[in-house]
Amino acid sequence: MEEKKKVSKNFIWAIISLVLAILTVRLVLKQSKDLSITDLCMILKESDKLYLIGAVVASLLFIWFEGVAIRSILRRAGYKRGPLSGLLYSTSDIYFSAITPSATGGQPASAFFMMRSGISAGITTATLVLNLMMYTLSIIALGIIAVVISPQSFTQFRTSSRVFIIIGFSVMVILAAGFFLLLKKENILFKPACKIISFLNRIHLVRNKEHLLAKIEKTRSDYKVCSDLISGHRGVLISSFIWNFLQRTSQIMVPMLVYAALGGDKSLMPAVFSKQCLITIGYNFVPIPGGMGISDYLMIDGFNDIMESSMAYSVELISRGLTFYICVLISGIITLTGYLISKRKGS
Numbered sequence: 001m002e003e004k005k006k007v008s009k010n011f012i013w014a015i016i017s018l019v020l021a022i023l024t025v026r027l028v029l030k031q032s033k034d035l036s037i038t039d040l041c042m043i044l045k046e047s048d049k050l051y052l053i054g055a056v057v058a059s060l061l062f063i064w065f066e067g068v069a070i071r072s073i074l075r076r077a078g079y080k081r082g083p084l085s086g087l088l089y090s091t092s093d094i095y096f097s098a099i100t101p102s103a104t105g106g107q108p109a110s111a112f113f114m115m116r117s118g119i120s121a122g123i124t125t126a127t128l129v130l131n132l133m134m135y136t137l138s139i140i141a142l143g144i145i146a147v148v149i150s151p152q153s154f155t156q157f158r159t160s161s162r163v164f165i166i167i168g169f170s171v172m173v174i175l176a177a178g179f180f181l182l183l184k185k186e187n188i189l190f191k192p193a194c195k196i197i198s199f200l201n202r203i204h205l206v207r208n209k210e211h212l213l214a215k216i217e218k219t220r221s222d223y224k225v226c227s228d229l230i231s232g233h234r235g236v237l238i239s240s241f242i243w244n245f246l247q248r249t250s251q252i253m254v255p256m257l258v259y260a261a262l263g264g265d266k267s268l269m270p271a272v273f274s275k276q277c278l279i280t281i282g283y284n285f286v287p288i289p290g291g292m293g294i295s296d297y298l299m300i301d302g303f304n305d306i307m308e309s310s311m312a313y314s315v316e317l318i319s320r321g322l323t324f325y326i327c328v329l330i331s332g333i334i335t336l337t338g339y340l341i342s343k344r345k346g347s
Contacts (some may be wrong), residue, residue: 003331006108013124018221019153022291024292024296026315029072032241035310035313035314035317037051040314040317040318042315043262043314043318044318046262046263047112047262048227048260048261048262048263049261050261051257051258051260051261052149052257052258052261053260054257054261055253055254055257055258055261055318055319055322056322057288058250058251058252058254058257059250059322059323059326059327060120060255060327060330061202061246061247061250062247062248062250062323063087063090063091063094063245063330064087064090065086065090065243065246065247065250065326066090066093066094066131066243066244067085067086067088067090067245067276068083068086068243068248069085069131069134069135069240069244070084070086070089070090070110070114070127070131070200071085071086072236072239072240072243073127073130073131073230073236073240074114074119074123076230076233076235076236077123077126077127077226077230079118079119079123081117081119085113085117087334088113088334088335088338089110089113089114090110090331091330091331091332091334091335091338092106092109092110092113092331092338093106093107093109093110094106094327094331094333095331095332095335096109096146096329098289098324098327098328098331099289099328100289107128109335110128111124111125111128113342114127114128115340116342117342118239119220120218120219120221121185121219121222121223122218122219122220122221122224122225123187123222123223123225123226124227125219125223126222126223126226126230127226127230128184129179129227130177130183130185130227130230130240130311131178131244132175132236132242133176133179133180133183134177134237134240134244135244135247135248136172136175136176136179137176137241137244138241138244138247138248139248139259139280139281139284140169140173140176140281141245141246142245142252142265142277142280143172143277143278145272145277146273146274146275146277147158147278148293149225149270149271150202150270150271150274150275153194153271153275153278153302154273154278156275156302156305157278157298157301157302157305158285158301158307158312161282161297161298161301161302162281163281163293164282164298164324165278165279165281165298167285168282168284169286170282171284172281172284178227180228183227184221184227185225186223186227187219187220189220189223190216190217190219190220190223193216194216196211197209197212197213197216204338214287216325235263238272248280249336251280252273253273254267254276254319254322254323255272255273255275255276255299255303255315255316255319256270256272256273256276257309258315258318258319258322259303259311259315260270262311262313262315262318264307264313264315265307268306268307271306272303272306272307272315273310274282275302275304276299276308278302278304279298279299282294282295282298283295284300285314290303292324295320296316296320299312299315299316299319299320300312300313300316303315323332334345
């Protein structure tokens, strides 16, 4: 019964996300005035295929690198998992993060597949907290690199866009600090859970209090062992950061490569990359599935300063098509396939 409720809820969010996606694309096409789906197809047909293939590969590497990052942490914790398992952990995270309002909405889905493959709840939680911290730090690092590459990138945005970027950067810093505290102070996570169980037991909404508290304590113990192991080992922290940095970089490179594929000035490619770094910071905290609408607005605003308006709209639509819509579709198919296979094995 509980599983049916979760499926229904996810189905509703998938429909909402689909509607938002259609409305967003229609709005962008309407604003561009002279651009249509047919025009985009013609533009793609006439594009430089080498750069376009590079953009496609970069967008797919975004999916792959997250799985590698998670596997690198698990390996240090004593759990060796193959590339396909890592891919499933990644796609489930990407897909559910894209169809839910929270940017971390995919974490429970990723945790589901990790625990289903025999990884304890505590190890799973610590792994995902560390990965989220490194994911956040990599975006912060890329934002700093963006300003170094092109100092004027930030000031070229409109005031509204700059506000989004400043808030986004501040939220990222706070989140990174929060994840660090969660790794070092596990009671921040587990004490409230114990208090809630005790309270629900007092008002007779929960039975077997001792059994539930024992399960929480076991999870807390596994979490602490894992967090102590990985947070005290510089190698796993560095490798996790590198893989997350590569993941974010591969996605951020896509608009730059699309711009080059459409005949853009190659000397402006670093500026496009720099803009996209700041754009990613600006929409990543927004509680809308995939940052739809906000990300499109920021991309068009940012790119309009360094390329013609028609080019900016083309780059935005094609880039978002690759990095979001196609990636989410592929992730959804892989996640569903992985779920059906694991369910068949479990039955």
